[in-house]
Each structure stands twice: as structure tokens, then as C-alpha cells.
Amino acid sequence: MSCELTAVIPVYNDRMALTIAIPESLRRLEEITSSFELLVAEDGSDDGSAELVAEWEGRDPRVRLLHSDERLGRGCALSRAFRASQGEIFCYYDVDLATDMIHLRELIDAIRSGCDIATGSRLMPASKIDRDSGREIASRGYNALVRCILGSRLFDHQCGFKAFSYTCLKTLLPNVQAPHWFWDTELLVRAQRRGFRVCEFPIRWRQGEGTTVKLSDVTGMGSEILRLRWRLHAEKD
Structure with a gap:
């Protein structure tokens, strides 16, 4: 390094x-x-x-x-x-x-203090967010599915504000197959199953211009959740 x-x-x-x-x-x-x-x-x-x-x-x-x-x-x-x-x-x-950059030090300090992964959360009780109701419903529905089907303990899996120790990410990436948006969720789920320490904290977040999420997106991401559940069962992690 x-x-x-x-x-x-x-x-x-x-x-x-x-x-x-x-x-x-x-x-x-x-x-x-x-x-x-x-x-x-x-x-x-x-x-x-x-x-x-x-x-x-x-x-x-x-x-x-x-x-x-x-x-x-x-x-x-x-x-x-x-x-x-x-x-x-x-x-x-x-x-x-979209995530207030005031949180960047907190993100990095979490790894410095011993977390393997640190992730901002838009859905913790103390989080302060500004986004439309459609996106809010879609996000909460998606994350509920991840917790229910994949057994995650986190509130928010898709927030684009994360940090990793080099060793943790090097260990996890060879098994991650998601090429696009589901990449975040797959990493967090695999990390928890492998016993890595994942630290989640509330953030201030605002929806970017031109960002749209439909309720139908929850269904599409739902298929990704089911595929990962099948792969994890097959791998017998």
C-alpha cells in the first residue's frame, strides 16, 4: 500500500x-x-x-x-x-x-477504529433525509426484503456511502457476482455471514436531481435477492 x-x-x-x-x-x-x-x-x-x-x-x-x-x-x-x-x-x-460530506470523517474513522465495513444509513431513526415518497416506499420495501429473506441486520443496504478495510474487501470480492446496483447489498450480506464487523450510522442525505425510483424496482431487485439466497445456499457459507 x-x-x-x-x-x-x-x-x-x-x-x-x-x-x-x-x-x-x-x-x-x-x-x-x-x-x-x-x-x-x-x-x-x-x-x-x-x-x-x-x-x-x-x-x-x-x-x-x-x-x-x-x-x-x-x-x-x-x-x-x-x-x-x-x-x-x-x-x-x-x-x-447526496450524502452530506460532513460524514466522510466519521466513515473513515469507523474503519480506523476497527470496523471492517462502515456504511451510511438513510433509514436509521436518527437519519435526516429529503426524498420523494415513491423512492422512500421503494427503499423501505427493498430493505425489508433483504432483512427478511437474506437475514441481514442492517437498515439500509444501498446507500452509496461506504468504506472497507483492504483485507475485508479483498476477501469478499472473489465471490461477489452482482455487476451493477445489487453489488452493495451482496457485499454487505456476505460480510455479515463471514463474521466481518459492519458498522452502520445515520446520515444526512438528499435526493439528487433527476433520480427516479419506481415501485416496480422493488420487484426487480427482489429477483436479485432470491438469486443471492439460492447462491448462498449452494455455497453453504
């Missing part, structure tokens, strides 16, 4: 959001550690996202572009970013900074 922390922003056609996310990330990371890298996992964008990050990379060695010519899916892009990372701690968050 050549630095303490790798912070990753997964990106797909998010050039405008990056103009805010990169400088804000650097400012927040500087407050936490002097030993970090900011890795932008750019996943087949065609809106100039890669070019923007390359400009930052050229003038600030702490910024790294990880470009893919074709769309891999969010989960695959994050797995690829981990393999390219140089940090003892690996964290990622959404490019729209």
Missing part, C-alpha cells in the same frame, strides 16, 4: 456533477489525511467526463482517472477500482454528493 486512503467516485455521464465533486472531495479528504488518492471510476461515459478528470489528473497527482471504453456496470466499475487502488482503506460515494 502506498497511501492510507483511496476514495472512489463511480461515474457515468456525470461531467457537470464532477465539477463540484472533485474539488469538494479534495477539500474534505485533506481534512482527514495527507495520505490519500481520489480515484474516479469513469464507466464508459460519452459526455466528456473522462476528459474533465484527465485535466484534473494532469495538475493534481492525487487525482487518478480509471477509464473504461465500455459500460461495465456500477458494481464491476467499483471492483475494478479496488483492484487499482493503493489505499489501506477503500471508500466510495456518489458523484452527486
